[in-house]
Amino acid sequence: MTMISTMLDFRRRPASVANVLLLAGAALSAACGTKDAAAPFEPTGPTGRVRFVNVITDTTRGRVNAILEGVPFGVNLTYATSTPAALPAPNTALYSPIYAGNRTLVLKRTADTNTVVATIAFAVAASQDQTVYAAGGAAASTIANFVTTDDNTLSATQARVRVVHLSPTAGAVDIFVTAPNADLATATPTLANVAVRTASAYLAVPAGTYQVRVVPAGTAAAARAGAVAINVASLALTANTVRTIVAADNNIGGAPLRAFVLIDR
Structure with missing residues (x-):
């Protein structure tokens, strides 16, 4: 003892x-x-x-x-x-x-x-x-x-996810949370004009697998696919969980930009 x-x-x-x-x-x-x-x-x-x-x-x-x-x-x-x-x-x-x-x-x-x-x-x-x-x-x-x-409140039927934007190289961005391989040209930004050093609101989404892509804010629809700066190709979200996606520069600064996912609850 x-x-x-x-x-x-x-x-x-x-x-x-x-x-x-x-x-x-x-x-x-x-x-x-x-x-x-x-x-x-x-x-x-x-x-x-x-x-x-x-x-x-x-x-x-x-x-x-x-x-x-x-x-x-x-x-x-x-x-x-x-x-x-x-x-x-x-x-x-x-x-x-x-x-x-x-x-x-x-x-x-x-x-x-x-x-x-x-x-x-x-x-x-x-x-x-x-x-x-x-x-x-x-x-x-x-x-x-x-x-x-x-806010780590749980939802029995949905997942909750947000983005913390800490990439000064990226500047303000539009963020798309879509089904994998969805066409960005016809998509609406899930989070628009997100400034650096900003935490987004929480998104409540059905359980499933998503793709998260980040482009410079205001990128024309036809140019989005070629302007993706960060790509989380496959993010599996289950109900009754909370996640934070951190958008950041790489470990020595600048591009290539990256993202990592924190388990909140």
Whole structure:
């Protein structure tokens, strides 16, 4: 039970340090047969849930360790990696419960942990899911953060999906979510004129397989097929799930552009 004692010591520290240990504490409690014990692993205040996603386009600064309020939140995170899902089992949840309030996430180079890549201040709201993105950095540019509020409400009969646009190279775009190989010349943009650093509204769609294509905003119908900048050729969506598609530059910045899909719920 040494590990339990360590966790109890953490709980005696300020909430800002203990916040990211709620999941680990709960797991240890269950593993040691203390699920009926009083208090020590119960949150002592309102919590939200937080996820971090690495979209840093710099090979020198792009592999990072994430430290949330002084506590390790993710290690050796490469481009398009999210945490806490990247943590070793049993801490593989999609989000981590964090005490509500103003929080700070520090990113350090994995290869040189004395080098701070970015410091991200953000506010955690009670009973709310949030994703913190670190993006940019190509050609020694500034690494900026982008924070989204995530609505992970489930639909029993449909899938819910949205797009987070983080590709500065693409500029404003039109996004088409269609049946595979549908003719873009006769399609209507599902999301029109989506600006960079924007999270779209959620789309509720029937379960099925879709193709997601991105073209520059305002591209003429006849020219769309030849102007596709991002193509998710086959996206299988099932009812009662939530997904986020991230549109981004490649891992060193610029084209070819790419997209990756986050499992939200």
